[in-house]
Amino acid sequence: MLEARGITKRFGGLVAVRQADLTANPGEIVALIGPNGAGKTTCFAMLSGFLKPDEGSVHFAGADITGLKPHAICARGMVRTFQIVKPFAHLSVRENIAVGAHARIADRAAALDQAASIAGRVGMSHMLDQQASALTVAGRKRLELARALATEPKLLLLDEVMAGLNASEISGIVEHIKAIRDGGVTIVLIEHVMQAVMSLSDRAYVLNNGAVIATGTPNEIATDPAVIEAYLGHGAAARLATGGVHA
Amino acid sequence: MKKNSTFWLFFAVLVVAALAAPLAIASTFWIDFLTLTLFLAVLGQGWNILGGYGGQFSFGHAVFFGTGAYLQVILQAKLGFNPWAAIPFAILGGIVIGAFTGFLSFRYGLRGSYFALITLAFAEAFRVLATSADAITDGGQGIYITLNQDPTKALATLQFGAGNGYYYCAVIITVISLLIAFWIENSRFGAQLVAIREDEDAAEAIGVNAFKVKMQAICLSGAITAFGGVFYAQKFLFMDPNIAYGPVKSVEMLVMPIIGGMGTIFGPLVGSFFLHTLGEVSKHAAHELVGDRPGLDLIVYGIALVLILALLPNGLVGLIRRLFRREVSRA
Incomplete structure (x- = not known):
């Protein structure tokens, strides 16, 4: 469904993402993990059209979408959320979500109705008329998800929708994400909350210093020496194996 | 919806009050006062569509006003157009200038103060152009529409002399501009425009073609503002480069909606x-x-x-x- 081949992004002398290959098959939940600064968000920006890859190509639903504008990619059915949430602060929750619904629906009243029903799917029904600027962090993350969902995507790119949430809020949003997948939407997510990555994803990619260093099921990745070293430092895998880890 | 019924209530009260006002007000001073107030509200609404709803602060909206007004005068004075026939061309002029300035600014991603500066520069450039293009605009001395002194031809020439004709015209264009703003608040176009104002990247991400929507907004804004220019030209029957493109009108246009409430009808x-x-x-x-x-x-x-x-x-x-x-x- 989504296939990125050898995508590379340079910012001046810094190679943020180097020759990354990523795929997502229909109905999957794929996680993209890695230490801070590994290039995960840059990857998302290239997939969704906010940045044009310097090399490589992005294919989605059978077509080459490399270099298309974000709104055009959204129209084809792939939509991203932002790690740093971007609510339309002066609009109500309903109006925020309706902007997403307008991607498919021209009529204003129908879009507002659709917004109310989407809000129900992410547990925001009781906040419909609240101003987005009055929402808590958890509320804003949900709004980000709801707006993306309102565009009726085939594939969702979720950038750290759980960061900054407490444990009960995380388990709530995990349930919503599962339900969205069960509704037929493929999901690629960037996440630092390992509990969520382990319980949600079918496959995961690990990015470090801009390169994909491992891929596989969450369990395979958790025991991969290269991944452990990326997170814990050089030699950590060996120390873990001998049971003598003393950081 | 409740919000809309409030609008229609205010709207109906205003229209009735506006139409009845000349019956209660005998003084031509106050009718003139109301006429100019409504006229500037129309110009303000033109600015409000791009600046208030779209968040693109123009400091040179006189470029649309002046173009509309100049076309209205020149087509009559130089080419012998009937004033009614000139109106569509004047409005079209506003749209064309909107598309031109909008394309140059938005295509290259100018936002915020950079957009404000480029619009200011456009207005100044047109002021200089109008001053130097003697053959078309009669330069700095200004250009006149021939005065019609036959009261029976008031409607045909769109010249109403001292009566209440101009006042009623101002009411009509105000009503049109209010209805356009109402449509914006209740349409996909308006929702997408406001989303761009709030956060352009987030809007793009969820399917808003920001460039296209901003282009439509600046063209619509240009059309309304040029329409205001038509009114000015018919009322004062005169145009010169400073009235048309000078910074005074640009500032007046943005002050009205900022004081009254940006992004509101x-x-x-x-x-x-x-x-x-x-x-x-x-x-x-x-x-x-x-x-x-x-x-x-x-x-x-x-x-x-x-x-x-x-x-x-x-x-x-x-x-x-x-x-x-x-x-x-x-x-």
Whole structure:
């Protein structure tokens, strides 16, 4: 469904993402993990059209979408959320979500109705008329998800929708994400909350210093020496194996 | 919806009051006052569509006003057009200039103060152009529409002399501009425009073609503002480069909606009424209290502006809404 081949992004002398290959098959939940600064968000920006890859190509639903504008990619059915949430602060929750619904629906009243029903799917029904600027962090993350969902995507790119949430809020949003997948939407997510990555994803990619260093099921990745070293430092895998880890 | 019924209520009251006003007001001074107030509210609405709803602050909206007005005058004076026939061309001129300036600014991603600066530059460039293009505009001395002195031809020439004709024309274009703003608040176009104002990247991400929507907004804004220019040309039958493209009109156009409430239907109208009333009152008060001291009214006016900008971030409409809500919650 989504296939990125050898995508590379340079910012001046810094190679943020180097020759990354990523795929997502229909109905999957794929996680993209890695230490801070590994290039995960840059990857998302290239997939969704906010940045044009310097090399490589992005294919989605059978077509080459490399270099298309974000709104055009959204129209084809792939939509991203932002790690740093971007609510339309002066609009109500309903109006925020309706902007997403307008991607498919021209009529204003129908879009507002659709917004109310989407809000129900992410547990925001009781906040419909609240101003987005009055929402808590958890509320804003949900709004980000709801707006993306309102565009009726085939594939969702979720950038750290759980960061900054407490444990009960995380388990709530995990349930919503599962339900969205069960509704037929493929999901690629960037996440630092390992509990969520382990319980949600079918496959995961690990990015470090801009390169994909491992891929596989969450369990395979958790025991991969290269991944452990990326997170814990050089030699950590060996120390873990001998049971003598003393950081 | 409740919000819409409130609009139609206000709208109906306003239209009835506006149409009845000449019956109650005998003074031509006050009818003229109302006419100019409404006219500036229309220009303010033109600015409001791009600046208030779209968040693209133009400091050179005179470029649309001046183009509309100049075309209206030139087509009649130089090419012998009937004033009615000139109107579509004048409005089209506003749209073309909108597309031109919009393309150059938005294509290259100019936002915020950079957009403000480029619009200011466009207006200045057109002012210089109008001054030097003698053959077309008669340059700095200005260009006139031939005065019609036959009262039976008032409607055909769109010249109403001293009667209430101009006032009713101002009411009509105000009504049109209010209806356009109402449509914006209840359409996909408007929702996408407001989303761009709030966060352009987020809007793009969820399917808003920001470039296209901003282009449509600047063309619509240009059309309304040019329409205002048509009114000015027909009322004063004269245009010169400073009136057309000078910074005075640009500033007036943005002050009305900012004071009244940006991104609201009635903001430009409320702002225009408030500022003109304030202007007249301070002029009279200054005269009564300290005699003939030119400029004193402008000081009062300036202080009021600063106070409103400092204390009312959402303008007068925002204040009215807040008071209204407090009353409702108390009841």
